[in-house]
Amino acid sequence: MKYQFESQRVSYPYFVAAMLLFGAQILFGLVIGAQYLWPDLLFPAIPFNIGRMIHINLLVVWLIFGFMGAAYYLLPEEVEGEIYSTKLAMVQFWLFLAGGATAIVGYLFRWHDGREFLEQPTLIKVGIVIVVLMFIFNMIMTMIKGRRRTSTSIVLLTGFLGLAVFYLFAFYKPVNMVIDKYYWWWVVHLWVEGVWELIMAAFLSFLLIKLTGVDREVAEKWLYVIVGLTFLTGVIGTGHHYYWIGTPAFWQTWGAWFSAIEVLPFVAMVAFSFKMIAKRSRQHPNRAAILWTAGAAVLSFLGAGVWGFMHTLPQVNFYTHGTQITASHGHLAFYGAYAVIVLAMASYAMPNLRKAGSAITSQKLEIFAFWTMGASMLFITLALTGAGIVQVYLQRVLGMSYMETQSFMNIFYFIRLFFGATFAIGLVVYLYDFFTGKARQAA
Ligand code: HEM
Ligand code: HEM
Ligand SMILES: [Fe+2]
DSSP, X not given: OOOSSGGGGGHHHHHHHHHHHHHHHHHHHHHHHHHTTSTTTTTTTSOHHHHHHHHXXXXXXXXXXXXXXXXXXXXXXXXXXXXXOHHHHHHHHHHHHHHHHHHHHHHHTTOOOSSTTOOSOHHHHHHHHHHHHHHHHXXXXXXXXXXXXXXXXHHHHHHHHHHHHHHGGGGOOOSSHHHHHHHHHHHHHHIIIIIHHHHHHHHHHHHHHHHHOOOHHHHHHHHHHHHHHHHHHHHHHGGGGOSSSSXXXXXXXXXXXXXXXXXXXXXXXXXXXXXXXXXXXXXXXXXXXXXXXXXXXHHHIIIIIIHHHHTTSHHHHHHXXXXXXXXXXXXXXXXXXXXXXXXXXXXXXXXXXXXXXXXXXXHHHHHHHHHHHHHHHHHHXXXXXXXXXXXXXXXXXSOOOHHHHHGGGHHHHHHHHHHXXXXXXXXXXXXXXXXXXXXXXXX
């Protein structure tokens, strides 16, 4: 089974860049995780705030590289036609890589803006917008030229359009802190609990159609249910960030109700995946890809659904706001939903992208990586949840000072770092497989 369309190969460099940046993200995660225990580590070269910035920026950059690579792989098969311009795709690739690298290296030299996740200097932000517009243009032209337009490809396009539109709020920097934070969430929340969910659902639909052989009509009905639930819940659900920042009080009611039902699209994705896999008409040889696909549904349900619900009601969030509970949820949700869906697409695409073609190899290593990384992330999440419970009790109930509480949480930070190391081992195995699969296959 070779790739059906020559232009699908353009996704390969995107996956490679995503994997290398993922590796760097985890390296910085280990550094800042260690700094929680040894605060002077690497000071003043990489202070915690800079390391943290690099950790979360690399996360977003590698995920977007992964989304774009996956889209370039998916589109030709969905629309039955080649990518409109592979040249444009490559120019766009190098521009994005240059912009991303400049931003990250710039952070080390203190060239950055102030707001979490949006620390890119304005010039880099402009570059990112240009890159995304090139990508969307290429995508739309590919869809126009293709022989068919599927619901999966349309949902994917909608997701990317939303990603571009909401990023524009990163340019709006009001002086008033309340207004500033109000719109900051239009990027951060409306990305991960809005338009990125559409991107994830489209990949899930593509993967399940390919891996189970179940009819497209069945899959795409589910896709529309998921998209509907996402819009219904996620938009007004933004209110769960407006409880305590100086926004009107009605947000406590609206935010609570709508964000509570934000669990539904994630429930639907689990039901969708398991229904399709149960009804599969054939045993696809790429077992690792099936595992990653089902894993994305289950882990996103846990991280976003369960851990999100846990602190989304104002009665609870009053105590947990901005504590390690938030960090526990942030880790499992980002990993379970977006890291794993990109890895699922890479896992599906890579055997077809390797020139040697046909056989699917090294399932053992990939499956080992899946369980090691998944279990490690679950333990990291549990460690941070433990730290969060101690923090809420000491700081928010007893009223102890922030710094004083920290010394009671060291055991959890140690556990987090330990499982960070096992996560890194899983990732090294995954990357080894990713980069040498072809050579070992040919041998
Ligand atoms: C895959 C989807 C999701 C991702 C990637 C994600 C990620 C995050 C991250 C990184 C933060 C911290 C933001 C910050 O303050 O810097 C956060 C906050 C929060 N998330 Fe999510 N989230 C997702 C879905 C959900 C869902 C479905 C819910 C509710 C059911 C939820 C509820 C919350 C709440 C209430 C906060 C604010 C915590 C606080 O007050 O400190 N999230 N999320
Ligand atoms: C080796 C494993 C990892 C370690 C040791 C680690 C460590 C850390 C640390 C120490 C922070 C700063 C928390 C704070 O501000 O107090 C952080 C933030 C964050 N990390 Fe990681 N990380 C790891 C892996 C990951 C992975 C795999 C993801 C996602 C796929 C991720 C996503 C995030 C996010 C979204 C934040 C911001 C959370 C928030 O604001 O609540 N990390 N990480
Ligand atoms: Fe949110």
